[in-house]
Amino acid sequence: MSVFLLRRFATFVLTLVAASMIVFVVLELLPGSAAEVVLGETATPEAVAALESRLGLDRPAVQRYAEWIGGLLQGRTADSIAYDTPTAELIAERLSVTLPLAALAMVLTVAVALAAGIYAAARRGRAGDVGVMIATQLGLALPSFWLAMLLILLFAVQLQWVGAGGFPGWSVDEGGGLADGLKALALPALALAAVQAAILARVTRSAVLDTMGEDYVRTARAKGLSRVQTLRRHVLRNAAIPVLTVAGLQFANLVTGTIVVENVFVLPGLGRLVFQAVANRDLVVVRDVVLLLAALVIVVNFVVDLLYALVDPRLRHA
Numbered sequence: 001m002s003v004f005l006l007r008r009f010a011t012f013v014l015t016l017v018a019a020s021m022i023v024f025v026v027l028e029l030l031p032g033s034a035a036e037v038v039l040g041e042t043a044t045p046e047a048v049a050a051l052e053s054r055l056g057l058d059r060p061a062v063q064r065y066a067e068w069i070g071g072l073l074q075g076r077t078a079d080s081i082a083y084d085t086p087t088a089e090l091i092a093e094r095l096s097v098t099l100p101l102a103a104l105a106m107v108l109t110v111a112v113a114l115a116a117g118i119y120a121a122a123r124r125g126r127a128g129d130v131g132v133m134i135a136t137q138l139g140l141a142l143p144s145f146w147l148a149m150l151l152i153l154l155f156a157v158q159l160q161w162v163g164a165g166g167f168p169g170w171s172v173d174e175g176g177g178l179a180d181g182l183k184a185l186a187l188p189a190l191a192l193a194a195v196q197a198a199i200l201a202r203v204t205r206s207a208v209l210d211t212m213g214e215d216y217v218r219t220a221r222a223k224g225l226s227r228v229q230t231l232r233r234h235v236l237r238n239a240a241i242p243v244l245t246v247a248g249l250q251f252a253n254l255v256t257g258t259i260v261v262e263n264v265f266v267l268p269g270l271g272r273l274v275f276q277a278v279a280n281r282d283l284v285v286v287r288d289v290v291l292l293l294a295a296l297v298i299v300v301n302f303v304v305d306l307l308y309a310l311v312d313p314r315l316r317h318a
Contacts, residue, residue: 005306008302008305008306009302011302012298012299012302015298016294016295016298019291019294019295019298020069020291020294021065023287023290023291023294024061024065024068024287027283027286027287028061030283035048035049035051035052035055035057055081068287072288072291075088076088077288078284078288079284080277080282080284080285081280081281081282081283081284081285082276082277082280082282082285083282083285087284087285087288087289088288090273090285091270091273091285091288091289091292093268094268094269094270094272094273095269095270096170097167097185097262097267097268097269097270098255098258098262098269098270098271099255100181100182100185101185101188101189101192101254101258101262101267101269102192102251102254102255102258104182104185104186104189105188105189105190105192105193105196105254106193106196106247106250106251106254108189108190108193108197109193109196109197109200109247109250109254110200110247112193112197112201113196113197113198113199113200113201113203113204114200114201114204114243116132116135116136116197116201116204116205117132117200117201117202117203117204117205117207117208117243118204118205118208118231118236119132120132120133120201120205121204121205121208121209121212122208122227122231124209129205132201132205133202133205135198136197136198136199136201136202137198138198139194139195139197139198140195140198140199142194142195143195144191144192144194144195144257144260144261145191145260145261145264147190147191147194148187148188148191148260148261148264148265149264151187151190151191152164152165152187152264152265155187156187162183162184162186162187163184164265165264165265165266165267166184166265166266166267167181167184167185167266167267167268167269168180168181168184169181184265184267185267187265188258188261188262188264188265188267191261191264192254192257192258192261193254196250196253196254199246199250200243200246200247200250203242203243203246204239204243206242207239207240207241207242207243208231208235208236208239210239211234211235211238211239212230212231212235214238216234217230217234217235220233220234244304244307245304248300248301248303248304248307249297249300249301251300252293252296252297252300252301255270255293255296256293256296256297258270258271259271259272259274259275262275263275270289270293273285273289274286274289274290277289
């Protein structure tokens with residue numbers, strides 16, 4: 001098991017280093033200068049050069065990359081060009097909205113998808129199965145931003161159960177609280193979860209049906225176990241690997257895919273921060289946020305690998 005963990009951790013570190021290089025190089029290749037955007041079109045070449053020198057943009061790319069990575073390893077981040085604040089502070093503030101939103105959407109996704117997928121598999125070819133497949137097809141066809149606007153029209157405009165947007169904060173001092181915060185995230189989480197639940201429900205159904213066709217499942221049924229007992233004792237654990245794979249990727253997608261939904265609901269999350277940073281050409285913020293999102297995807301995949309080993313011990317020797 002220790003060798004398995006060591007190999008997976010080495011892969012994790014190498015992938016993260018490669019991701020940091022790709023992020024840095026892609027942003028370096030973008031045309032234009034951040035100093036010109038900050039100062040405006042009327043700025044003199046001398047003023048632009050002075051600001052580039054202050055921001056360190058006149059130094060060689062290799063040196064700037066080394067300073068960036070070295071700072072991150074020491075827990076330091078550069079100041080945002082637009083906000084004049086360390087990017088770590090900006091990101092931490094916005095993550096307090098984005099991570100709970102992604103977590104809530106993931107809880108909804110898993111709860112609905114597993115129940116629907118197992119239900120459909122247990123009633124293969126019958127009305128329940130057909131109904132679930134139709135519902136998941138509709139879920140796949142609905143873009144998150146379009147569903148978000150429909151939810152606003154229904155629950156905020158017509159029924160007036162929730163606000164149309166904004167976030168009151170997690171504390172009473174901010175004018176909100178836990179209940180108010182969850183209420184503000186309910187519709188965005190539902191909009192994000194709809195498509196992901198449809199995908200995961202189909203994957204769950206297929207994985208359960210494939211496992212139910214195995215010889216050991218037929219043997220269990222022949223020994224007198226009921227369908228429910230067979231599902232619980234033999235099918236679900238063995239069908240978990242493809243479900244874990246998709247669910248892990250979906251959580252990463254939920255975090256990285258909040259940009260549009262957060263802007264629809266005017267949520268002060270990470271997605272909105274990236275949107276504003278791109279508009280302001282604040283590449284310092286864009287660079288750190290993109291690397292964070294890439295690291296999150298890599299970490300999720302690493303955790304999924306560990307869960308594989310727990311579910312199927314044979315994979316520890318792979």
